[in-house]
Amino acid sequence: xxxxxxxxxxxxxxxxxxxxxxxxxxxxxxxxxxxxxxxxxxxxxxxxxxxxxxxxxxxxxxxxxxxxxxxxxxxxxxxxxxxxxxxxxxxxxxxxxxxxxxxxxxxxxxxxxxxxxxxxxxxxxxxxxxxxxxxxxxxxxxxxxxxxxxxxxxxxxxxxxxxxxxxxxxxxxxxxxxxxxxxxxxxxxxxxxxxxxxxxxxxxxxxxxxxxxxxxxxxxxxxxxxxxxxxxxxxxxxxxxxxxxxxxxxxxxxxxxx
Amino acid sequence: xxxxxxxxxxxxxxxxxxxxxxxxxxxxxxxxxxxxxxxxxxxxxxxxxxxxxxxxxxxxxxxxxxxxxxxxxxxxxxxxxxxxxxxxxxxxxxxxxxxxxxxxxxxxxxxxxxxxxxxxxxxxxxxxxxxxxxxxxxxxxxxxxxxxxxxxxxxxxxxxxxxxxxxxxxxxxxxxxxxxxxxxxxxxxxxxxxxxxxxxxxxxxxxxxxxxxxxxxxxxxxxxxxxxxxxxxxxxxxxxxxxxxxxxxxxxxxxxxxxxxxxxxxxxxxxxxxxxxxxxxxxx
Numbered sequence: 078x079x080x081x082x083x084x085x086x087x088x089x090x091x092x093x094x095x096x097x098x099x100x101x102x103x104x105x106x107x108x109x110x111x112x113x114x115x116x117x118x119x120x121x122x123x124x125x126x127x128x129x130x131x132x133x134x135x136x137x138x139x140x141x142x143x144x145x146x147x148x149x150x151x152x153x154x155x156x157x158x159x160x161x162x163x164x165x166x167x168x169x170x171x172x173x174x175x176x177x178x179x180x181x182x183x184x185x186x187x188x189x190x191x192x193x194x195x196x197x198x199x200x201x202x203x204x205x206x207x208x209x210x211x212x213x214x215x216x217x218x219x220x221x222x223x224x225x226x227x228x229x230x231x232x233x234x235x236x237x238x239x240x241x242x243x244x245x246x247x248x249x250x251x252x253x254x255x256x257x258x259x260x261x262x263x264x265x266x267x268x269x270x271x272x273x274x275x276x277x278x279x280x281x282x283x284x285x286x287x288x289x290x291x292x293x294x295x296x297x298x299x300x301x302x303x304x305x306x307x308x309x310x311x312x313x314x315x316x317x318x319x320x321x322x323x324x325x326x327x328x329x330x331x332x333x334x335x
Numbered sequence: 336x337x338x339x340x341x342x343x344x345x346x347x348x349x350x351x352x353x354x355x356x357x358x359x360x361x362x363x364x365x366x367x368x369x370x371x372x373x374x375x376x377x378x379x380x381x382x383x384x385x386x387x388x389x390x391x392x393x394x395x396x397x398x399x400x401x402x403x404x405x406x407x408x409x410x411x412x413x414x415x416x417x418x419x420x421x422x423x424x425x426x427x428x429x430x431x432x433x434x435x436x437x438x439x440x441x442x443x444x445x446x447x448x449x450x451x452x453x454x455x456x457x458x459x460x461x462x463x464x465x466x467x468x469x470x471x472x473x474x475x476x477x478x479x480x481x482x483x484x485x486x487x488x489x490x491x492x493x494x495x496x497x498x499x500x501x502x503x504x505x506x507x508x509x510x511x512x513x514x515x516x517x518x519x520x521x522x523x524x525x526x527x528x529x530x531x532x533x534x535x536x537x538x539x540x541x542x543x544x545x546x547x548x549x550x551x552x553x554x555x556x557x558x559x560x561x562x563x564x565x566x567x568x569x570x571x572x573x574x575x576x577x578x579x580x581x582x583x584x585x586x587x588x589x590x591x592x593x594x595x596x597x598x599x600x601x602x603x604x605x606x607x608x609x610x611x612x613x614x615x616x617x618x619x
């Protein structure tokens with residue numbers, strides 16, 4: 078058994094009139110990698126983006142239901158959305174570094190959350206150490222250590238994605254959401270990101286959306302299978318992939334439906 | 336046959352486009368040539384370093400330093416003042432009001448203000464100044480010009496900030512940044528070259544305007560020594576000198592126009608270099 082980090086209860090989401098998520102209830106285990114998979118347009122990304130309340134930044138979206146993050150009802154009244162997002166990080170499909178230096182990208186989250194006091198006491202050199210730590214955690218340090226103050230826009234796409242990972246990690250989230258994090262990357266860069274994610278699950282809960290069954294098989298300890306906005310099946314990855322209980326999961330895994 | 340028709344249409348439109356470009360470039364060259372040809376003879380060091388002496392407007396000694404300094408103060412002050420209001424308005428429109436009806440109303444108001452003739456800003460400013468008991472002054476001119484520049488600056492910035500990729504804003508939100516933090520720390524940096532262009536466009540409009548400073552800043556042969564003293568300006572210097580019956584003074588009007596054009600040109604070149612530097616962080 079596992080201890081759940083996130084509990085989703087009767088979650089519904091609409092884009093205007095389109096009912097994108099229909100009554101999702103699920104649990105996401107702590108310090109494991111949970112993969113959300115399913116055909117295009119099944120609501121994978123919508124579900125992921127509802128977990129850090131990023132969905133509401135798009136006009137015309139509506140969410141009902143509740144998500145508990147380690148006991149905090151994130152759709153509860155008076156909940157500070159910036160706090161939710163500082164506890165739940167995101168790695169987007171296409172890397173978007175912020176328009177600043179490599180160093181400032183990693184320091185951005187800590188600066189806006191005033192996290193100098195907690196670990197680095199507002200001391201520049203300590204912030205240097207924090208930046209180094211998370212660049213190392215993202216596997217980027219060796220390549221950028223001598224050009225930390227160069228614009229992040231000058232990095233390759235693969236390096237930019239690892240910078241985005243470092244930037245998310247630097248806020249010290251409990252949960253990391255990954256939305257097809259390797260879809261814009263070449264195979265070698267993709268492999269590096271996958272390796273980093275596996276290394277990271279020791280200390281944090283990872284939820285990954287992927288359209289690649291192979292990637293889900295490689296990475297996932299736990300899986301959620303979505304089909305047209307409905308959660309069809311969930312459970313330990315090994316079990317679901319070996320012996321799916323639902324006919325739709327079986328058909329999808331066999332490649333009969335896409 | 337179809338192929339030939341397509342080629343004919345293509346050729347016609349190409350000629351039309353090239354013709355239009357030629358008209359624009361041609362008029363720029365003609366204007367510059369006229370100003371240089373008629374003004375360069377009168378342009379000397381005294382013109383740039385002295386204020387008008389007695390009998391200057393009859394063709395005697397002196398220069399237009401009063402107008403050069405006055406114009407730089409007026410347009411510079413107005414641009415800074417307009418900037419203080421323009422950036423918050425543009426950020427509000429893009430980050431808080433987005434595509435709401437309120438935002439559209441603000442944009443409509445700005446577009447109407449853009450179309451208001453500058454003499455109206457001058458007259459409006461003058462009435463307010465009378466009401467406050469103020470006399471024609473540098474401050475009055477700066478305020479009137481700032482009103483003139485504001486819509487140009489805001490709309491330019493509004494368009495620039497609208498180009499921020501939604502995914503970039505989301506990247507910032509996803510890290511727990513507020514709208515304000517995202518606007519100030521991310522959007523402003525991302526669009527810095529565009530914001531600079533908007534500021535320069537407004538400055539160019541401001542420094543070239545005669546009608547709005549006519550009543551509000553007045554005109555004087557002396558350098559302004561405080562915000563409350565009147566100030567001369569280059570467009571009015573051109574106007575007054577061109578209005579005299581003396582060819583020597585009219586020549587100075589063209590020289591003044593040349594100075595004004597050179598200032599705008601120098602600023603454009605400078606801002607292009609600055610925009611290039613600011614662009615190094617921009618995410619594409």
